[in-house]
Amino acid sequence: MFKNIEFANPEFFWLLLLLPVALLWYYFKHKDQVASLKISSIKGFNVNSLISKMRPVLFALRLLALAAIIMALARPQTEDISTRTKTTKGIDIVMAIDVSSSMLARDLKPNRLSALKKVAGEFIEKRPNDRIGLVGYAGESYTKTPITSDKSIVLRALREITYGELEDGTAIGMGLATSVNRLKESKAISKVIILLTDGVNNSGFIEPNTAANLAIEFGIKTYTIGLGTNGNALSPIAYNPDGTFRYGMRQVEIDEKLLKEIATLTGGKYFRATNNEKLEEIYDEINKLEKTEIEEFKYYKYEEKFRPLILLAGALLLIEWALRNSIFKSFI
Structure with a gap:
């Protein structure tokens, strides 16, 4: 009966302390309530009849009725909460991912590209109210996924990103320009590009500064990430006869000056x-910097449950009155 029940006026439960007081009063006073008759002998009287022994039932019914009334005064009720959310500031995000051969370097575990895909996937899952798109670039660039609110599509496309889809190289300007092109028609209040690379611009026919100016023209903010440890990293340096990569130590070269300028x-x-943990921290920080404002409306519906208690108390008092004036009438 009281599953998921809350009480609007729980202070009335203090009145339950009256019940043990009433029990003590009845224990010491109930004999005085019965008329007595002094006679020389009770032989022939059935003084231990079942009905006379059940007389305390009347008082028990009154106590139960009082307890039900106190609980009714405490106003038991159920609460139904419905929630509606409204996104007041939507953000459109394009993640531009370097897929050149150097992204297979193993200074991050298991390699740069795999580490990035894991962290980027977690970032996407934390942005349920934003639209997100993916752009891949190496020697050229392409749109892997246009901006969409369907996170399952974006996550599936992210998992499918791999090296070898494009000619090798690092066309930072092309990757940024393609990302701008995905966002330029967006009506979102905030438009963001997260551009990640582990190298220097060495391909493409669009200069990074030109692409950055396009981003400025369309009001698009760009966060840039340089990926790779300091010093040397175990990277692909040649092909084996079977077509797999041969790895060797190579100097990590990231055009940090350019990336800082774009940002x-x-x-x-x-x-x-410079490592997996730092990459996770960076995406967490971007997630905090780019907050989507959500307005939440909660609607509360209360259903009062005191009426059954009042009916129960009335029924108990009615039964007590009926017994008092029928079965127990000659004993009271």
């Missing part, structure tokens, strides 16, 4: 990820 010009921020 500064567009109102974003530059980050450097």
Whole structure:
């Protein structure tokens, strides 16, 4: 009966302390309530009849009725909460991912690209109210997924990103320009590009500064991430006869000056990820910097449950009155 029940006026439960007081009063006073008759002998009287022994039932019914009334005064009720959310500031995000051969370097575990895909997937799952798109770039660039609110599509596309889809190289300007092209028609209040690379711009026919100016023109903020440890990293250096990569130590070269410039010009921020943990921290920080404002409306519906208790108390008092004036009438 009282599953998921809350009480609007629980202070009335203090009145339950009256019940043990009433029990003590009845224990010491109930004999005085019965008329007595002094006679020389009770022989022939059935003084231990079942009905006379059940007389305390009347008082028990009154106590139960009082307890039910106290519980009714405490106003038991169920609460039904319905929630409606409204996104007041939606953000459109394009993640531009470097898929050149150097992203297979093993300074991050198991390699840079796999580590990025894991962290980027967690970032996407934390943005349920935003639209997200993916752009891949190496020697050229392409749109892997246009901006969409369907996170399952974005996550599946992210898992499918791999090296070898494009000619090798690092066309930072092309990757940024394609990302801008995905966002330029967006009506979102905030438009963001997260551009990640582990190298220097060495391909493509669009200069990074030109792409950055396009981002400024369309009001698009760009966060840039330089990925790779400091010093040397175990990276692909040649092909084996079977077509697999041969690995060797290579100097990590990241054009941090360019990445910082792009971020500064567009109102974003530059980050450097030298290991898996740092990469996770960077995406967490971007997630905190780009907050989507959500307005939540809660509707409360209360259903009062005191009426059955009042009916129960009335029924108990009615039974007590009926017994008092029928079965127990000659004994009281």
